[in-house]
Amino acid sequence: MLDHYGIPCGDVDASVAFYLRVFAPLGFTEAARFPDGSGGQVVGLAAGAAPQFWLTSGGPIATELHCAFAARDRAAVDAVHAAALDAGVEVLHAPAEWPQYHPGYYGVFLRDPDGHNVEAVHHGS
16 A cells, blocks of 8 residues: 655654664665755665655654554564664564454564654564
8 A cells, every 4th residue: 555654753864773773684775865955864765676664854743653564574573673672772562463453463563763663563374
């Protein structure tokens, strides 16, 4: 359904560093970076050819957002969790199966630098 998703950040460079480090097990790379026209930056992250997740200058928004990134398997979810622990990131919920969502739903929930709830999830077979 979604082609790409973007969020404003208080510190784009800090957010880029967070997502590249913690979600490296999902293949995140910096795919694009350009000025936003008002002295800030726009950075596109990709886990493939085209940027799908965009971080922009402008300050964090007051409401918590939730964004989930697809993991190829449970091991990738666990690797995101390990990277988060290594980086000192707040873990909201350690990797677990969440049957209330559907059988096989396995995810880890983290807090990003702007306070958003971000997740790595594998939906099982």
